[in-house]
Amino acid sequence: MIDGFDLGVPTADLANVVNTVGGWTGVELAWMTDMTAWSMVLVG
Known part of the structure; x- marks a missing residue:
């Protein structure tokens, strides 16, 4: 769903969202x- 979106978003920010x-x-x-x-x- 968000595969293309999360590539440019820092993990912490995405976690907050x-x-x-x-x-x-x-x-x-x-x-x-x-x-x-x-x-x-x-x-891997």
Whole structure:
């Protein structure tokens, strides 16, 4: 969902946005999944 958006946004700022809209569980899950994917890319 936000794959293209989060590329230019610092992780802390993105986390603040996610926390602000904490009611949007789908967005939060998408962010977590995206960060997990990025971690795999960076580590692997």
